[in-house]
Amino acid sequence: MSEVTRSLLQRWGASFRRGADFDSWGQLVEAIDEYQILARHLQKEAQAQHNNSEFTEEQKKTIGKIATCLELRSAALQSTQSQEEFKLEDLKKLEPILKNILTYNKEFPFDVQPVPLRRILAPGEEENLEFEEDEEEGGAGAGSPDSFPARVPGTLLPRLPSEPGMTLLTIRIEKIGLKDAGQCIDPYITVSVKDLNGIDLTPVQDTPVASRKEDTYVHFNVDIELQKHVEKLTKDTRNPLTLKERNYNY
Secondary structure, three states, X not given: OOHHHXXXXXXXXXXXXXXXXXHHHOOHHHHHXXXXXXXXXXXXXXXXXXXXXXXXXXHHHHHHHHHHHHHHHHHHHHOOOOOOOOOHHHHHOOHHHHHOOXXXXXXXXXXXXXXXXXXXXXXOOOOEOOOOOOOXXXXXXXXXXXXXXOXXXXXXXXXXXXXXXXXXXXXXXXXXXXXXXXXXXXXXOEEEEEOOOOOEXXXXXXXXXXXXXXXXXXXXXXXXXXXXXXXXXXXXXXXXXXXXXXXXXX
16 A cells, blocks of 8 residues: 555544544534545546546546445535434444455445535646544545545536425526625635524535636526425424525635
8 A cells, every 4th residue: 555545544544533523522514524535535536537536437437436425425414304314333334444445345335326526626626625533544635635525516407397386586697796806716605504593404505617707797697496395494493594695705
């Protein structure tokens, strides 16, 4: 095992444990963020070209399935249903698989498939996430080349099926006006629906990178389909809802 691979597996393991710890402590927002970050990083490795990866195709398939399970657990934490679809004890079964991915040769314990391919930024386009130092594992510091990438832009979801008596909500983002629009680098918008406690009520969605920048405007021209009917949103919480957008990167 090369030092690069060893370091990568250590950082994956540290991130997995952080997410599981947050989960077990009831810090759901932190757990969801950690799971989603790790899932994106695993997904990127799972779809890497053969000459750019030290993992075999079978190992990358398993890595992709672990990413799927992380997203399933994240979705379960965001659900208001009493019955969790993917439990923490299920997720913890995957830690030894991830740790021993180079030698794991058993059947995957859950009937899932690798997450669908999503847009991966070209080299030099990635943003480094502020990532906590892991003292036990000697994890990479924030801003280092090996830091986990931020959420990948372009994760819009399709419109939900219509249901009688239910209302679907589509958010149209045509453009935003900024005094320094020309200085934005690969701007995109993240749309989330949260309650007053900061818990996501629907999956977080990222627009693709803006189609163009013109004068003081950044143009997107995209539709965001909220992944829950309006009537179900109002039943899920007694508190007013807030719609948050994280707008642009510099």
